[in-house]
Amino acid sequence: MRFRAKIIDVGCLNHFSRVINTIAKLAKTCTLRLTLDKLYFTLSDKVANGGVSMWCELNQGNFFDEFQMEGVSAENNEIYLELASENFSRAFKTAQNAKAVKIKLTNKHCPCLTVAVELPSLSGSSRIVTHDIPVGVIPRKLWNDFREPRVPDFDVSIYLPVLKTMKSVVERMKNLSNSLVIQANLNGEMKLKIETDLVCITTHFKELGNPPWGKRFTFFVRP
Amino acid sequence: MKCIVTGGNVKALGKAIHALSRIGDEIYIEPLQEGLSLRAINTSRSAYACFLFTSLFFQRYQPGESGSDPDVGAFRCKVLMKSFLAVFRSLPALEKTVEKCLLSLNPRMNRFRVQLHCKYGVVKTHDLSFQECELLQAVFDKRQYAHLLRAPPRLLADAVVHFPLTLAEVTLGASPAGKVTLRSYLEEETEPSRMMVTEMCLSEEEFQAFHIKQETQITFCLKEFRGFLSFAESSNLSLDIHFDIPGRPAIFTVEDPVLELQLVLATLSESESRLPACTHKPVAPACDFTNDDIDAYMVAMETTCDGVEPSPSPTFHTRCSRSETGESESENEDTVLGTPPQKRFRSLFFGSVLSQSQAGTHSFSSQEVLAEDSEGDS
Numbered sequence: 218m219r220f221r222a223k224i225i226d227v228g229c230l231n232h233f234s235r236v237i238n239t240i241a242k243l244a245k246t247c248t249l250r251l252t253l254d255k256l257y258f259t260l261s262d263k264v265a266n267g268g269v270s271m272w273c274e275l276n277q278g279n280f281f282d283e284f285q286m287e288g289v290s291a292e293n294n295e296i297y298l299e300l301a302s303e304n305f306s307r308a309f310k311t312a313q314n315a316k317a318v319k320i321k322l323t324n325k326h327c328p329c330l331t332v333a334v335e336l337p338s339l340s341g342s343s344r345i346v347t348h349d350i351p352v353g354v355i356p357r358k359l360w361n362d363f364r365e366p367r368v369p370d371f372d373v374s375i376y377l378p379v380l381k382t383m384k385s386v387v388e389r390m391k392n393l394s395n396s397l398v399i400q401a402n403l404n405g406e407m408k409l410k411i412e413t414d415l416v417c418i419t420t421h422f423k424e425l426g427n428p429p430w431g432k433r434f435t436f437f438v439r440p
Numbered sequence: 441m442k443c444i445v446t447g448g449n450v451k452a453l454g455k456a457i458h459a460l461s462r463i464g465d466e467i468y469i470e471p472l473q474e475g476l477s478l479r480a481i482n483t484s485r486s487a488y489a490c491f492l493f494t495s496l497f498f499q500r501y502q503p504g505e506s507g508s509d510p511d512v513g514a515f516r517c518k519v520l521m522k523s524f525l526a527v528f529r530s531l532p533a534l535e536k537t538v539e540k541c542l543l544s545l546n547p548r549m550n551r552f553r554v555q556l557h558c559k560y561g562v563v564k565t566h567d568l569s570f571q572e573c574e575l576l577q578a579v580f581d582k583r584q585y586a587h588l589l590r591a592p593p594r595l596l597a598d599a600v601v602h603f604p605l606t607l608a609e610v611t612l613g614a615s616p617a618g619k620v621t622l623r624s625y626l627e628e629e630t631e632p633s634r635m636m637v638t639e640m641c642l643s644e645e646e647f648q649a650f651h652i653k654q655e656t657q658i659t660f661c662l663k664e665f666r667g668f669l670s671f672a673e674s675s676n677l678s679l680d681i682h683f684d685i686p687g688r689p690a691i692f693t694v695e696d697p698v699l700e701l702q703l704v705l706a707t708l709s710e711s712e713s714r715l716p717a718c719t720h721k722p723v724a725p726a727c728d729f730t731n732d733d734i735d736a737y738m739v740a741m742e743t744t745c746d747g748v749e750p751s752p753s754p755t756f757h758t759r760c761s762r763s764e765t766g767e768s769e770s771e772n773e774d775t776v777l778g779t780p781p782q783k784r785f786r787s788l789f790f791g792s793v794l795s796q797s798q799a800g801t802h803s804f805s806s807q808e809v810l811a812e813d814s815e816g817d818s
Contacts, residue, residue, distance in 0.1 A: 342643040
């Protein structure tokens, strides 16, 4: 099992850091799955943790300048690791304005994902910061637990409004109620609603549009 | 004692109090002939800081009472850090509004008075209660120290930001080959598979002076070091690090005609900081950024179906058997190498200040007293 990757481009680095920061906010520990051309950050459904699942898929080519991996075997050319996402995001926090960042799978005091950061310095010689993030290597018999979650059958699908608008609405509603009702129809209308004993608030969104989903909603597919 | 601080020096004084507040709960004030000394020591007595503001720092500095005999031993007192810090709480406000700060200490008045003269004629007077105390002085001779590093405090401040705030201690390593490293120190009881280890590598060129006779590693507390750096960084002077074998305190100094800063940090002694083989296997050099040999980092773990993997859950689990042996080890602690030390840092300073009961709890009899007994001072 080998893995080594390198990011040089600042834009890619910032983008990758943002992805990891988001993941760290959502999940304490997550699974990192590495394949030849993709990285996946997943959180599998555990009822004890509130039943939230997460599935984040990145094309390695969009981020990394170098990407080499060798999986468990030729027919199972993948690596599954479990890691504390906070550690990963903290490591990348120190990588702001780095010249280059390398991520490696290493075997130090325990299996580690080593993030090596090359920082610029005044004297011209580089400063190197390395973070050894302990990881758990997930045995192959458990890989099936980390399949992509299946989306249940649905009757309505709708494009969401601008996320910033929605965020500010939901954030205000959060102060008044613990649960929120989402209603949407196939005419591009959506409602966000909270109901309490004292107050009932509904925000209406119009003309959102409904995405086409193959045969089932063929009448929405534009020619 | 009476002194007047004006202009930007008020903020500097405020910053110094902030830095000292990260070290101890009490601030020791001693008006000396050469200047005003402010000192602090942490509760475990592993860190001591002394900031001396020479008379040049002040617009007016009068160490004793007017007309008093300068030969009489200086009056010393300590003030609760919390109350002193409250006076200088907001540094931006201090900079914006305070024009002049007056410190006066009159033993007969039982009050240490801090007066802030602000804009528009506003005068804020804080009377702080103090306690008379004996001399707090760490005794060391930095000329006897084998190794010296000199660098702008900024360099070290930039280096320590990469370490998590929760990290208690850091290991400073230096080798004559010109490499300086800072590395997270993992306490023995921490699970190695849970903690992230961070290492920072600096090259010799970044240092203004680099005198390392042999490869040395010392481990000291980070919190107090950060506090010291935050103040040293604002002074724009260079910081000297004097250190020697593990276990001997490390001394950090910044010197200037106006300001003399000293921080003395206890370091883990050799046997204690000796890295147990299990938790700290000699790791591949961290400064291997240029080394691209992928084979060097191969992780060979049994992950196939037929392997008898003892952990059915993919959650973190111990990969080394340390925790299992840990309990049996605790019974014969003295004989097993690498067991947790009874007290991690030796209480290195101020033997005289330790109360009897406190001193009695120390399991080691050979406590080295590095402080002069000031009981008999006249």
